Amino acid sequence: MSAEREKKLVFLTARVHPGESPASFVCQGVIDFLVSQHPVAQILRDHVIFKIVPMLNPDGVYLGNYRCSLMGFDLNRHWQDPSPWAHPTLHAVKQLIVQMNQDPRVSLEFYIDVHAHSTMLNGFMYGNVFEDEERVQRQAVFPRLLCQNAPDFSFSNTSFNRDVVKAGTGRRFLGGLLDDTSYCYTLEVSFYSYMTAGSTAPVPYTEETYMKLGRNVARTFLDYYKLNNFIKDNRPTPIQSSGVMSQTGNGVGRDTADREKEKSESVGH
Numbered sequence: 003m004s005a006e007r008e009k010k011l012v013f014l015t016a017r018v019h020p021g022e023s024p025a026s027f028v029c030q031g032v033i034d035f036l037v038s039q040h041p042v043a044q045i046l047r048d049h050v051i052f053k054i055v056p057m058l059n060p061d062g063v064y065l066g067n068y069r070c071s072l073m074g075f076d077l078n079r080h081w082q083d084p085s086p087w088a089h090p091t092l093h094a095v096k097q098l099i100v101q102m103n104q105d106p107r108v109s110l111e112f113y114i115d116v117h118a119h120s121t122m123l124n125g126f127m128y129g130n131v132f133e134d135e136e137r138v139q140r141q142a143v144f145p146r147l148l149c150q151n152a153p154d155f156s157f158s159n160t161s162f163n164r165d166v167v168k169a170g171t172g173r174r175f176l177g178g179l180l181d182d183t184s185y186c187y188t189l190e191v192s193f194y195s196y197m198t199a200g201s202t203a204p205v206p207y208t209e210e211t212y213m214k215l216g217r218n219v220a221r222t223f224l225d226y227y228k229l230n231n232f233i234k235d236n237r238p239t240p241i242q243s244s245g246v247m248s249q250t251g252n253g254v255g256r257d258t259a260d261r262e263k264e265k266s267e268s269v270g271h
Contacts, residue, residue: 008106008107008108008109009049009050009051009107009108009109010049010050010051010108010109010111010227011050011051011052011053011102011108011109011110011111011112012050012051012052012053012111012112012114012223013053013054013099013102013110013112013113013114014029014032014052014053014054014055014112014113014114014115014116015054015055015058015095015113015114015115015116015172016028016029016055016056016057016058016115016116016117017029017056017057017058017059017063017116018058018059018077018078018092018115018117018172019059019062019068019069019076019078019117019118020059020062020063020065020066020067020068020069020070020071021067021068021069022117022118022193023118024118024191024192024193024207024212025116025117025118025191026056026057027209027212027213027216028116028125028189028191028212028213028215028216028219029054029056029116029216030056030213030216031212031213031214031215031216031217031219031220032052032054032216032217032219032220033054033056033216034213034216034217035216035217035220035221036052036220041233041234042220042221042224042233043220045224045229045232045233046220046223046224046229048232049227049229049232050223050227051108053098053102055091055095058077058091058092058095059071059077059091060091062077071089073088073089075088075089077089077091077092078115078170078171078172079170079171080092080170081096081170081171081172081174081175081176082169082170082175084096099113099176100179103179103180103184109183110180110184111183111184111185112144112184112185112186112187113172113173113176113180113184113185113186113187114186114187114188114189114219115171115172115173115186115187115188115189116188116189116191117188117189117190117191118190118191118192118193119190119191119192119193120193122159122190122192123156123159123192123194123195123196123197123204124154124155124156124159124191124192124196124197125152125154125155125156125189125190125191125192125196125215126145126155126156126157126159126160126161126189126190127145127148127160127187127188127189127190128160128161128162128163128173128187128188128190129141129142129145129160129161129162129173129185129186129187130162130163130164130173130174130177130178130186131162131163131164132182134182137182138162140185141162141185142162143226144185144187144222144226145157145160145187147222147225147226148218148219148222150225151218151221151222151225152214152215152218152219152222153196153198153199154196154198154205154207154211154215155215155218156196156197171188172186172188173186173187173188174186189219191207191212191215192207193207194206194207195207196211
């Protein structure tokens with residue numbers, strides 16, 4: 003790492019709610035892609051640091067809980083003041099994020115918490131609300147880019163809010179803690195299905211399509227950081243997987259998802 007230049011840092015967490023198993027497949031897709039020999043992955047490893055916590059609530063997952071930890075806490079409501087005794091994983095991860103944020107060698111620019119949604123279709127994001135309109139516009143850039151890379155991601159289902167009940171979530175708390183060059187999101191993906199542009203019926207998610215969304219999330223950082231010129235001939239190899247070719251979306255399944263504008267009501271994040 004160059005001492006003269008800060009390195010970009012992306013922090014990603016998943017499975018704070020143990021019942022949301024699709025989040026693990028999305029996270030697996032991110033990890034598998036980043037450690038692969040794909041030319042895009044190699045460029046990302048050279049220019050961006052990725053810190054990934056695949057499972058924030060391992061006790062809850064082991065016990066088969068849907069939302070709570072071993073101690074009966076919804077960990078995604080305790081980011082403001084996690085206890086090292088009652089919320090040890092959250093406490094440790096928060097300390098690491100604060101430490102990374104204070105490290106002059108890196109620039110912590112993204113926090114993404116991956117969840118699964120019980121009522122909405124597609125993948126989509128929640129972001130924060132700011133008084134600075136320019137920051138609001140900058141925050142919308144990554145979801146818009148992801149929309150172009152992931153056919154199952156819906157920008158129209160993406161929303162930005164400051165709901166009081168979400169104050170203790172990772173997205174809300176870290177959005178207030180980090181400076182205005184950092185962006186915090188909740189990435190949601192449907193438990194069930196997605197709609198692509200022009201489709202007339204929802205397509206059921208599979209393990210592979212969840213992981214494909216994860217690969218496309220990782221791929222989007224190449225566009226966000228404008229690293230495409232590092233790819234030979236400036237034409238990156240399409241991201242492929244077993245039997246599934248990567249696609250490029252431009253409107254991505256937002257039409258039908260729009261008819262269910264129930265974000266506010268959901269038990270999502």
